[in-house]
Amino acid sequence: MRSRSRRSVLAALAAGGGLGIAGCLGSDEAVSILAAGSLAVLVDDHLGARFESETGIACRGEYYGTNAVMRMVTDGRKYPDVVVSADAGLLRDRLYDSHTAWDISFASNVVGIAYAPDTRFGERLEAGDPWYEVAREADPGALAISDPDLDPLGYRAIHAFRLAEREHELDGFAETVTDAAYQEPEEPQLLAGVETGNRAAAVVYRNMATDHGLPFQPFPEAYDFSDPDYADRYAEVSYTTDEGYTATGRPTVYNATVLESADSPDAGREFVRFLANADETLRENGFETDGFPSTHGDVPAEVTDG
Template identity: 40%
Template sequence: MASKSVDRRGALALLTSAVGGVGVGGCLGRGRTSDPPPSVTVLAAGSLNNAFENGLRPRVDARLQVEAHGSAEVARLVAGESKDPDVVALADVALFDGPLHPPWYAEFATNALVVAYDDDDAGGRRLAEAAPDRWYRPLLSGAVSLGRTDPDLDPLGYRTLFVLELASEYYGLETDLREAIPRREQIYPETQLVSQFETGSIDAAVTYRSMAEERGYDYVSLPPEVDLSTPRFADRYATVRYELPSGKLVAGAPISYGGTVRYDAAPVRGVFDRLTNGTYLDEFGFVVPDDYPTYTGDVPDGIAN
């Protein structure tokens, strides 16, 4: 684990005069109460939803409105003008190079893929017994029911395919796991994937480590050559590809979460500062490298120092 992130810039001050003349003492006069805090909307990757709702929300002054979907779907919704959020936060910064094209973005956290399992059922125990180096065998034999997400809707879905292909090469298998394991009935929405353990629908899931840890499920850690977590294996990761319905070809790369501000206002900047700098991300299973957040593009004055 990287060391915990610190608030390197500190929160940007919220300009209360910009939100309706709220009085310093929170009271506008006898018998009157202050206006409610400003609302800031965030459209986010499904894997960020819990961290934003339960970690970020208590740390900001604004009324936070979070909506979560798979990142590829988020990008399409914004690019197609179906959604108009103040802040966009995605699980794959490649999506900021199409279908979204913001003038700048910040990278603020990393993650790893794991195979989570439910140790309370027989299928989960079979997978645990096959770990750490033969975890794929019960998946190939059908002895473990697997859950995954839709590669057309979110990076977790296509990263699952990347992991399977990379694992085939890493373990020197004649069988292509990417071809042999996936089936359509395995697919669930990202925000509901790990909860399928609780309904008994699946025994295991390829998911982000953060999602397994926040729910308290056991998981098989994959080799860094496979789990998309380690920059020094970027060239290896880049050998795998997936074509989205738009025709965009995404390549394997170290996992990095990114966000951008679409409407520049003091309350939005305040939320974005906390979103990209808060130690809350470590608490929810993400990794925040010491040099994060990092910035790409024409970053406005005052966003990054």
């Protein structure tokens, strides 16, 4: 597959000085987006209104765990214009050939723990106790993770537990903490239990803690899935979902594409182009943008060439 450097992509995205096709789209145009749950606040509260103001195109977003998003598309239950994934490899594995032939990667993220500071779990973290000791000694259900069969954040939590077990020589740690954790099936609701007091903490991406105003302790780089230099280390662990997809540990990379079946493909391509240019907003909301955007596959000229 063809790949392009950050410099060449940015130059192409900036060509023409602005958004390229807004003038030929009516004010009643809308783009439907099916996206990872960790992007709900970003799109609904930060990017959507700005996109509509600049282009006249309204955003219509739905948000689920990325595994669930892929199933909805491949099973024919949802027909969005744009799909946005929290795992670039998962999108390519599931949608290439039959639904799309390209994507643009636009951000990365850090995995760690968001917590309620007025709980025993939070107090121990703030006192400097190692997170793995706090998690191992917490009451069952105190720590929440996303459902690993529906969401990359869920299997990244399990990946992190397994890598931590090796890193810190903690026999049985991953199984103990996984079994004790509450598994939330709706990723956008993962922090609701922390906010209401039903959970003490949750394994989340940094931007999710930022979205909810909660303190966040990142995992060490050796298992926070943010650093490409640790790609080989991340790849030492894997998780197989209930439908048989084996997700090997890898850096967190968000990517987006427009489906070949899109009802509004022009609007979809315009949104992907906008998202790839949104690095300042992404950084302000807890994402990593160094090294992005980058292209993969046969990206349409309308997305990259103005």
